[in-house]
Amino acid sequence: MATLLNRRDRWLNLTGIAGLIVVSIGLYMAFAYAPTDRVQGHAQRIFYVHVPMAWLAYLAYGVLFVGAVGYLWKKDMKWDRLARSSAELGFLFTTLVLITGALWGRPIWGTWWQWEARLTTTLVLWFIYLGYFMLRSYAGDRERAARHSAVLGLIGAIDIPIIHQSVEWWRTLHPEPVVLNTGGPNLPDSMLYTVLVTFVGFTILYAYLVGMKYRVEAARDEITEREMTRMFTTSSETASPSTSPQRISPASGGMED
Amino acid sequence: MNRIGALIWKDVLIEARSRQFIGAMLAFTLIVIVTLNFAFDLIREQRETNGAGALWIAILFAGLIGIGRSIAVERDRGTLDGLILSPIEGGSLFLGKFGAALLSIIVVEAIALPVFAALYDLPALDPLVIGIVLAGSIGLAALGTLFSAVTSGIRSREVLLPLLLFPLLIPILIAAVRATANVFEGDRDGTLRWINLMLGFDAIFIVLSYLGFGFLIED
Numbered sequence: 289m290a291t292l293l294n295r296r297d298r299w300l301n302l303t304g305i306a307g308l309i310v311v312s313i314g315l316y317m318a319f320a321y322a323p324t325d326r327v328q329g330h331a332q333r334i335f336y337v338h339v340p341m342a343w344l345a346y347l348a349y350g351v352l353f354v355g356a357v358g359y360l361w362k363k364d365m366k367w368d369r370l371a372r373s374s375a376e377l378g379f380l381f382t383t384l385v386l387i388t389g390a391l392w393g394r395p396i397w398g399t400w401w402q403w404e405a406r407l408t409t410t411l412v413l414w415f416i417y418l419g420y421f422m423l424r425s426y427a428g429d430r431e432r433a434a435r436h437s438a439v440l441g442l443i444g445a446i447d448i449p450i451i452h453q454s455v456e457w458w459r460t461l462h463p464e465p466v467v468l469n470t471g472g473p474n475l476p477d478s479m480l481y482t483v484l485v486t487f488v489g490f491t492i493l494y495a496y497l498v499g500m501k502y503r504v505e506a507a508r509d510e511i512t513e514r515e516m517t518r519m520f521t522t523s524s525e526t527a528s529p530s531t532s533p534q535r536i537s538p539a540s541g542g543m544e545d
Numbered sequence: 546m547n548r549i550g551a552l553i554w555k556d557v558l559i560e561a562r563s564r565q566f567i568g569a570m571l572a573f574t575l576i577v578i579v580t581l582n583f584a585f586d587l588i589r590e591q592r593e594t595n596g597a598g599a600l601w602i603a604i605l606f607a608g609l610i611g612i613g614r615s616i617a618v619e620r621d622r623g624t625l626d627g628l629i630l631s632p633i634e635g636g637s638l639f640l641g642k643f644g645a646a647l648l649s650i651i652v653v654e655a656i657a658l659p660v661f662a663a664l665y666d667l668p669a670l671d672p673l674v675i676g677i678v679l680a681g682s683i684g685l686a687a688l689g690t691l692f693s694a695v696t697s698g699i700r701s702r703e704v705l706l707p708l709l710l711f712p713l714l715i716p717i718l719i720a721a722v723r724a725t726a727n728v729f730e731g732d733r734d735g736t737l738r739w740i741n742l743m744l745g746f747d748a749i750f751i752v753l754s755y756l757g758f759g760f761l762i763e764d
Contacts, residue, residue: 360757412712412715415711415712416713419705419709422709423696426699426705427699428698428699432698435761435763436695436761438760439691439757439760440695442753443713444713446749446750446753450716450745450746451715453742454715454716454719454720455715455719457719457742458719458723
């Protein structure tokens with residue numbers, strides 16, 4: 289058991305180190321290797337962080353969706369742990385993509401914000417993440433929090449493309465995708481390589497952070513479970529009639545799952 | 546089908562005897578319609594677009610206070626256990642509560658729309674507008690019923706419900722407001738894609754809620 293945990297830890301640490309190295313290389317390339325944009329100037333360099341953040345905001349939701357479906361199907365807490373770990377990082381990356389986008393938009397568009405399809409969808413995504421956390425914190429016992437938030441995660445995942453479509457019909461102004469479009473990438477090679485490196489780097493970093501967060505959540509679940517068991521056993525041993533009802537009632541919540 | 550009908554009939558009877566929901570929803574909708582006039586000046590220029598927005602804000606709020614509580618009251622009355630123990634599976638339970646919710650909001654709209662049309666001199670009783678209102682209300686009732694179950698056991702549900710519901714209802718709100726504004730402005734062809742969007746939304750979320758409802762009420 290101990291060696292198994294150690295091996296998993298070692299892999300996780302290696303992932304973290306790899307992510308850190310690739311991100312560092314990517315950031316170095318963003319400032320030293322990639323050319324300065326003729327029209328946008330240095331402000332364009334935020335693109336190398338902004339694009340990976342946008343990708344991770346949605347990737348994290350995809351992982352949350354997988355965790356939600358897995359939990360509803362298998363009723364195993366480990367799927368919920370995956371979902372809630374990814375949700376927290378997704379919320380972080382969604383916040384960052386909104387902030388980096390606003391920082392870029394101010395000099396280039398002349399405004400912090402535009403009510404355009406991709407921006408609006410990402411803002412709505414941010415609110416869905418926010419609702420997800422609030423639901424979890426209000427829901428009370430772990431099992432119900434897992435079940436209800438899984439349904440919310442599922443509904444949100446189906447809704448996000450529809451939200452995007454509706455907002456797109458509503459109005460549009462975002463620069464067209466320059467990396468993923470049908471005619472092949474539409475930017476200089478040096479810029480493309482740089483964004484690919486930051487893209488890979490931040491994705492590895494995300495994998496590491498999800499792994500770490502998952503470990504923290506697993507430990508937290510175990511603490512709760514141990515506390516429940518201890519409370520249950522001590523209260524039944526001492527059998528003091530005045531205190532036992534309050535002590536048993538939280539424990540019964542933990543015994544259900 | 547009989548079971549779903551019985552569930553709807555049960556809610557209709559309770560409403561007919563207690564009148565606790567529709568009266569409150571209606572009064573609230575009317576005061577919102579009147580109050581929004583002071584915010585947007587709905588009788589001057591651009592009243593077509595602003596009017597469509599005001600109408601849908603009123604419908605959205607009516608749904609929130611009416612449909613949003615439809616599962617919570619079952620829990621408060623202690624009848625939710627009865628429903629769970631009855632030989633009706635989660636999906637049919639959803640359809641029953643959804644049908645009753647939709648019915649209640651339609652009753653409110655049947656009174657609010659003529660009032661709206663009279664106050665602001667906009668063609669809110671146009672058959673196309675009525676169709677749009679129905680299509681939008683179905684989506685509102687479906688997700689409203691689903692999240693009513695999510696928030697029913699939570700003490701601060703009044704805060705949580707709009708936070709969960711509003712982001713997910715954005716497609717309905719955009720489509721309904723645009724389509725209604727199109728009719729008010731006389732552009733009837735422009736409404737088609739918005740109505741399609743709403744119907745697609747309605748179909749998807751009725752099916753999903755049907756499948757997911759059982760997970761939400763099993764405790």
